[in-house]
Amino acid sequence: MAAAAQVGCGLKRLLLISLAAVIAAPAFATTYIVTIAGLGGEPDYETRFELLANDTDKILHTGPNADRSVETLQGAAATKAKLTASLNRVASEAKAQDALVLMMIGHGTFDGAEYKFNLPGPDISAAELAALLNHIPATRQLIVNMTSASGGATEALKRANRTIITATRSGAERNATVFARFWVEALRDAAADTDKNGQVTALEAFHYAQTKTAAFYTEQKHLVTEHAQIDDQQRAGTFTLVRYGSIAAETSDPAKKELIAKKEQIENQIDALKYQKSLMAPEDYRKQLTNLLVELAKTQAAIDK
């Protein structure tokens, strides 16, 4: 059974790699990012939500992230009308190859039939939000709904090529959430970049926030009142949220093409070896892995020279 599970895991990774090649954003595509911090209802929450929105805005404006259009709505500006205007602007500017990220921080409600995101003035329902998003031509869309009861919005927001992350499993999880705090932390903490490729994807940020949220409840001895969900891990794995390095420049350097091809070949060998891990003697696996990793390191050093 363990071997089968391991093989399944390896297979998933290979699929992920191939999907990454297919879905990866084309050059010159723009990512439109809208962050909105809703109504806090009381001073503590108002402050908390605004801080999270501010931090997100700051992170998204830092580093090599020029290929993106960032808009952050908070406080009195975070109204239904402003959100509608913002998404309509994206709808008018974006093209099919572009991407959209909508991050929602705050409180939500779910009455058993309809989810609403609490905003100053009228709230916005999941159905209304879905209608606005559906007008946006950007094919790749990521909705990160971090409010209470956010799981209640998933059904209404579902659409092909749209990845949905929610802080709660369903609309019935109604307590204020802590997921948003750790999601924003993931965007600024290099530890969230688990594959160390210089960028944090939506999947990495999700795992980071999910793990830290779970640890928060365990440590505080509180009943767990939120269970974050993601509807498509593979697609989320290809959705880059923040970057730390200049990967694009490296891959486009013609002088290094041969070495880069060699590097890719070794990487593929490593993936194939990992795929076989559960079927191999541990010492044999370790020996082969070590040889390949040393070779990869030497190749990378040559590229970097």
Add this chain to the structure above:
Amino acid sequence: MKVFGILVLCGLSLCAQSLERARALWRAHDYDGANNEFRALVKANPKNAAYRVEWGRLFFERFNPAEAANLYNEALGIDPRNAQAYLGLAEVYADEFSAKADQAAEKALEIDPKLYHAHEILARIALEDDDTKKAASEADAALAIEPAALDAIAVHASIDLLKDKASDWVARIGNRGKGFETIAHFFVINRRYDEGIEYYRKAIAATPDLWSAHSQLGVNLMRLGNQEEATKELQLAYDNHFRDAATANYLTLIDSEKNYDTFTSPTSVLRLNKKEADALKPYFEAEIARAMATYEKKYGFQMDKAVQVEAYPNHGDLLVRTLGLPDEAGILGVTFNNVISMDSPSGRPPGSFHWASTLWHEMSHVYVLTMTNERVPRWFTEGLAVHEETATSPDWGDRLSPEIITALRDKKLLPISKIDRGFVHPTYPGQVIVSYYQAGKICDYIAQRWGSSKLVDMIHAFAKNEPTVDVIREQLKLEPDAFDKDFLAEIDRQTGSTVKNFADWTKKIKEVNELAKAGKTDEVIDQGRAAEAMYPDYVETGDAYSLIAEACLKKSDRKCALDQLGRYSKEGGRDAATVKKYAKLLEEDGRLKEAEAALERLNFIYPLDPDLHDRLGNLYLKTGGANLAVREFSVLNALHPIDTAGSHYNLAKAYAAAGQKNKAREEAINALEAAPDFKPAQTLLLEVSGESEK
């Protein structure tokens, strides 16, 4: 009239049959059936107090004292002079170690002076309070009414045996196991577990179907680590209908033993939950060794058997392990001879529990109990253990809490001759905590006035089974009353100002918190300092030190913030975020060693925080503490952090710095297995593999 008379007679006869049926079902262990019969009886005879009392006894016997007390109180509602109901209440209260037991027993005797069992209850309570004179007198009163009164005989026997004297009373118990069980109870509450076990065995030998004794034998064997026999005895009791919460809980706990790893050394046995064993082991092993070395030297005594330490991540499991019941929240650790059971750092929310302080506290008990052969009053062993916490490090141990301040204000400290009662039969909520504080302060005071060696002299005096008042007279050359007077003067000197200002402080600290929320930095600093001066020990949520530090940082006054956070740490503040902030400021100022010390404190509080080990490991790498960096990053990896590649890489760096190239290489490979393109790990791999120059 004739018809009515026949109906009444039939009714009485039916009631008698029903009562007999209830008793028969009870005897046949059909407790549900008996309960139903009593319910029907009480329903048919709502004005009959005696039925309620007897039904209450069924509940009491079947481990439901709360329902028993309800029925006794209902009976008293019907018949306010029902002596048996008062007796029942006295039993319930005595079982809970409640101070109300005395009153209930005395009320029963006032109504029925021949109720010898009430004298027996009073005798037991007195002996639990170590008041042997009253215990003997009450036992005599019971025997005057009923010469065969078993509990009275057992109390007399216990008085002698606890003084290590042979007792003629033991022979008078004969083959009545209950009497030996009572003696065992007194040995156990005096922490003389080996002798308690011996008498439970005698109880079972005399009365093999005394299932309560089987259960208690199992409980106490378990406490001393003899799990195999404990399981057998507990299961036997359970299978024979003795299913109180402790018996059932112990058996459940035994089932979870497979979740623990055991690490042995010549001097210790450490048991940790598998989930956290790798992360906790380095710190626990180091502190066990350090504490044992310290106490060996200080007390001039070497343990001749290994000390066992068990840490439970689930606080409920600790309570079951020690008390059998999962609903007593205050306990952090318990020592049974050479076995320490305590909360794991994960057993309580981070920042609320100093595990190392608890370990040193319990370890002191191990030495004192062993050195005195368990003949030491509770106040002294607890007081010495509390004293040792802050003697180890001033920021360890407990701070002066609001409930202690209230007790000091209300002059609720007990005279030294009666201080044990505060532990055994508290008369107000929080008295146990106050008693710990007082006992600790007494030992501090003795060490301060007569020197630490005097405490060791007192250990030896108690080992001779001398009572507290005699030890005070002999060792301190003071009458107990004079000691109390001097001690209270010292406590007043230390705490008088805080006690006097406490009411003002509660208003002031609220005001400071509101000012902080409003962002009024200058006022926070000004008023916060005033609050701090009133009650410097307060380092819990909303404390003045942290609020002032925040205000200072808002004003870009780093020196002021550092000063405040330093004082917070020195006073024993345990909030990880606050301490980390302090360490970060120190590090930014280049005060790396101080930053290390600040973070090291957190390892004694919550060592299961990955971020702590990441920060501390990196600090050690900067200051050349390669081996400590290895420890920190090894623990980080044991905690399965989100950043697997990063944590293995850090460990690889630490090994490389420590000159352990092979291990560094293995860890670099572990890092690269998770993230093959991780450049710093690639560079390190080439370096430690000797490939970087090729």
